[in-house]
Amino acid sequence: MAVQDKKQNPAFYALLAALVIMSVGPIALMLATSFKTNVDIYDNTVSAFFFTPTLKNYETVLCNVLWYEPEHVRYCDPTFGRALGNSLFIATVSTAITLIVGCMAAYALVRFKFMGRGAVSMTTLLMRMVPPAVLLVPVFGIWTFQYGLDQSYTGIILVYTAMNLPFVIWILQSFIVQVPIQLEEAARMDGANPLQVFFLVVLPIIKPGLAAAAIFTFRIAWNEFLLANALLGRSTRTVPVTIVNSITEYDIDWGVIMATGMLLAVPPILFTFAASRQIITGMTAGAVKG
Amino acid sequence: MSAASRANRLTPYLFLAPAAVILAFALLYPIGYMVYASFLDWSPSQRIGEADFIGLRNYTNLLQDAAFGESFWVTIKFAAVVVTLEMIIGVGLALLLDRNIKGMSLLRTIFILPMMIAPIVVGLMWRYMYHPTVGIFNRTIKSLGFEEGIPWLSDSTWSFIAVVIADVWQWTPFIFILALAAMQSLPRSALEAADIDGATEWQKITLIKIPLMMPVLIVTLMLRLIDAFKVLEVIMVLTNGGPGLSTEIVALRIFRTAQEFQELGEAAAMSNILLMLLMALTIGMFFYSKLQEARAARMRAAAEQEEAH
Numbered sequence: 285m286a287v288q289d290k291k292q293n294p295a296f297y298a299l300l301a302a303l304v305i306m307s308v309g310p311i312a313l314m315l316a317t318s319f320k321t322n323v324d325i326y327d328n329t330v331s332a333f334f335f336t337p338t339l340k341n342y343e344t345v346l347c348n349v350l351w352y353e354p355e356h357v358r359y360c361d362p363t364f365g366r367a368l369g370n371s372l373f374i375a376t377v378s379t380a381i382t383l384i385v386g387c388m389a390a391y392a393l394v395r396f397k398f399m400g401r402g403a404v405s406m407t408t409l410l411m412r413m414v415p416p417a418v419l420l421v422p423v424f425g426i427w428t429f430q431y432g433l434d435q436s437y438t439g440i441i442l443v444y445t446a447m448n449l450p451f452v453i454w455i456l457q458s459f460i461v462q463v464p465i466q467l468e469e470a471a472r473m474d475g476a477n478p479l480q481v482f483f484l485v486v487l488p489i490i491k492p493g494l495a496a497a498a499i500f501t502f503r504i505a506w507n508e509f510l511l512a513n514a515l516l517g518r519s520t521r522t523v524p525v526t527i528v529n530s531i532t533e534y535d536i537d538w539g540v541i542m543a544t545g546m547l548l549a550v551p552p553i554l555f556t557f558a559a560s561r562q563i564i565t566g567m568t569a570g571a572v573k574g
Numbered sequence: 575m576s577a578a579s580r581a582n583r584l585t586p587y588l589f590l591a592p593a594a595v596i597l598a599f600a601l602l603y604p605i606g607y608m609v610y611a612s613f614l615d616w617s618p619s620q621r622i623g624e625a626d627f628i629g630l631r632n633y634t635n636l637l638q639d640a641a642f643g644e645s646f647w648v649t650i651k652f653a654a655v656v657v658t659l660e661m662i663i664g665v666g667l668a669l670l671l672d673r674n675i676k677g678m679s680l681l682r683t684i685f686i687l688p689m690m691i692a693p694i695v696v697g698l699m700w701r702y703m704y705h706p707t708v709g710i711f712n713r714t715i716k717s718l719g720f721e722e723g724i725p726w727l728s729d730s731t732w733s734f735i736a737v738v739i740a741d742v743w744q745w746t747p748f749i750f751i752l753a754l755a756a757m758q759s760l761p762r763s764a765l766e767a768a769d770i771d772g773a774t775e776w777q778k779i780t781l782i783k784i785p786l787m788m789p790v791l792i793v794t795l796m797l798r799l800i801d802a803f804k805v806l807e808v809i810m811v812l813t814n815g816g817p818g819l820s821t822e823i824v825a826l827r828i829f830r831t832a833q834e835f836q837e838l839g840e841a842a843a844m845s846n847i848l849l850m851l852l853m854a855l856t857i858g859m860f861f862y863s864k865l866q867e868a869r870a871a872r873m874r875a876a877a878e879q880e881e882a883h
Contacts, residue, residue, distance in 0.1 A: 300681070303667070303681075304684055307687065310700065310743070313710060326708055328713065388592065389589060391589055392587075393590070396586035406860060410853075415803065415804035418848060421608055421611060421842045422611060424832070424838075425607065426603070426607055429621045442600050446601040449596060509693070509807050527695075528810070531811060549695050552690040553690065555690065556683060560686060564686065567751060
């Protein structure tokens with residue numbers, strides 16, 4: 285508003301600064317701690333942010349994927365390196381499948397007018413309501429005894445795809461509605477079949493929607509703990525599961541665990557800075573537009 | 575009918591089929607299965623067919639179980655406290671920060687960071703900060719000259735507060751961003767009219783901004799309330815429900831009943847109770863937003879008639 289464009293109160297900027305420190309502070313503290321030796325962590329005279337940084341914690345965590353052998357690591361525990369690979373694979377594949385399947389369904393729902401948007405948003409809401417904890421027992425039972433998919437990548441990817449599909453369909457719908465139908469008609473006149481219209485005309489236009497949906501899906505698959513913990517075995521475990529396994533021990537190695545946490549936090553942080561506008565659109569779409 | 579036109583007629587089904595199959599097998603069937611499993615005495619080593627059917631006994635056991643009652647109460651208390659605090663702080667901040675300032679988009683980016691990071695990692699960060707000796711809170715308290723630090727995670731009252739603080743840190747930005755979006759889409763004409771009539775800033779907030787934002791705020795509140803019942807990982811990493819049962823919310827209890835105590839039937843019954851509670855909330859919210867839409871449409875129609883006269 286033009287009226288309020290006057291000079292702002294200094295207290296206003298102080299408030300802003302306080303808010304920024306409060307929201308970034310814990311993350312910065314984790315980052316700082318991940319560069320600290322355990323001796324420094326337990327030493328009360330060493331400041332939280334000013335100390336001699338070391339990469340040792342990261343070397344310990346990533347010892348089996350590094351190209352050199354860190355000298356301070358006596359026994360290399362491959363758990364985390366493997367988990368990082370598993371996490372990347374599971375999150376990427378489930379995101380790709382969710383997007384392809386969700387996109388097709390959203391297109392069919394919009395263009396062929398199956399159900400009203402009301403029915404779809406009702407379903408989305410209902411699915412949003414289901415807590416992962418509620419899926420724990422049935423998914424464990426069915427995946428183990430009926431589908432035979434426990435301990436496998438396929439099993440967990442199937443769960444993540446199903447969990448994310450309603451939201452993806454719903455958000456993509458709102459983008460597809462905006463694609464001018466004339467464009468599709470023109471393509472059809474030129475002899476394109478429905479599949480060509482979809483892949484060559486519609487998909488390129490809704491790229492921003494795809495980006496938003498991809499970030500949401502990836503984030504959920506990347507961060508999820510509960511179902512991964514129940515379904516995955518020793519060699520297929522994801523990063524959140526390994527983190528929880530290493531903190532239930534009595535003596536916590538804070539430096540190493542903060543480095544692990546930081547590595548898990550990096551992709552979502554990068555996404556946030558790269559596409560905050562799309563994320564906020566996705567977040568507000570539900571409440572503000574109805 | 576030609577082959578091509580039949581193919582065209584089948585296209586929509588073709589496009590919908592993969593999603594329908596995945597949702598049916600991996601979401602609807604498991605939920606139905608859970609309802610059935612809640613009537614069984616079932617341990618993880620058994621196939622579901624081998625488990626004994628015990629009717630409603632899981633539910634009656636839960637109703638008599640004081641620990642479950644305690645968990646249920648903790649969940650309600652947690653959700654109520656957290657959502658109230660987040661609404662007040664979030665909307666308050668949105669009212670304060672609703673100005674044209676440079677760097678607002680960077681600010682919003684920074685504010686959504688806590689929500690994007692894995693809940694496991696959020697739990698980890700706060701557990702480190704609450705640490706009795708190396709944590710930043712107690713180190714600061716001690717450096718200010720106090721002998722004793724606060725027993726953040728080992729005292730039942732403090733641990734509840736600790737869990738609430740972590741959740742408020744993570745989720746207040748959600749309310750803030752939604753409230754800000756709602757505020758920026760308010761009709762400018764109403765606010766300008768108030769300016770002309772000489773309304774004070776406070777009157778503008780209480781008489782115009784808040785009432786106009788109400789529909790969005792209520793939807794936001796419901797969304798947040800639903801999510802507050804789903805919180806699990808942060809609390810698990812921070813306190814694992816303890817000390818005692820002081821922070822054991824139902825979602826965490828389901829997890830522990832299934833994982834540690836291997837009582838799948840009982841866990842399914844708890845899941846069912848939680849699901850019904852959330853279902854009631856969701857349906858309530860859906861009908862509320864429908865009602866709002868209808869009212870808005872009626873008011874618009876009335877306004878148009880008014881203009882026609």
